[in-house]
Amino acid sequence: MPTPSLASLPIRRLTLRDLTACADLSEDRGWPREEHKWGLLLSAGKGYGIDDPEGGLVTACVVTEYGPQERPALGAIGMVLVAERHARQGVGRRLMRHVLSSMGTTPLTLYATPYGRPLYEELGFKVTGRAEMLRGRFVPTGAQHEVATRAATAEDLPAILRLDEEVFGTDRTHVIARLPAFADRLRVAEEDGRLIGYAAAWPNMDTHVVGPLIARDTPTAQALLASLAAHTDRPLRIDIDVRHEELLGWVKEHGLASVTSHAVMTYGITELPGDGGRRFAPVTVAAG
16 A cells, blocks of 8 residues: 555644653654653643654654643643654644644744754744753852752642742643652752742753752752752753853853753743743753
8 A cells, every 4th residue: 555645644642652652753863762751741731743654653742731721821832853754844844833723822932943943933933032951960069058948848839839830920730740750859949938949850861850940049049959969960951041141150160061052932922921030940941
């Protein structure tokens, strides 16, 4: 039988049963498999993909919606991948158009690589910011931080959710409530018994990714990051909003090096909601 054309293959919703196929697709494009991250995205978000008649996936992506379930305030698009053997045939554009149609009037955001940015600009996304990815072993200086941090407990979750919604600009309980199980470390910063920041470190291949990182100010962000580093022997990875120049310089002084950068893009809004001054790093660039 003749092989069906890519244009005729149906786009379907992905589920956790597709986790291995998604990881295989990542590997096919030279990305890490990142099965742990795929698990979070497929359970907290909506996956879309096209099955390859010869096995595996032709393409995939995930949309994580935030805000009221019946009327999301924001959707974050991530993990947009096309198998190498099907690249440059318009299938990624077709998948993205499907996602845009499915999301209706919901504002969207994504972190774009230089490779993907031209497609997103063609579809109407605008660059509204930039994030720098850094990686390396954190080298402590022995200096004491003025801001107190401690391991989060179950009792902290309501305060974490309130702070996160205030800073992020909309509710993302379905993602943040998964952090205690998803992350290896979850820490909070306090002042006079009041939560002023929190951060998580979650395992991704041979690193610990720091995210989200929400903090009142740079010293609070530094204290949280240093406390996470003190409880792991893995290299750290973090994606920092470039507006936080002081934190960027500080992490570089402590052993992390720049790996790459992503353009932060939006669709349907001119800037992200919330307080960018307290939003230092995303959960993951795939989910905003």
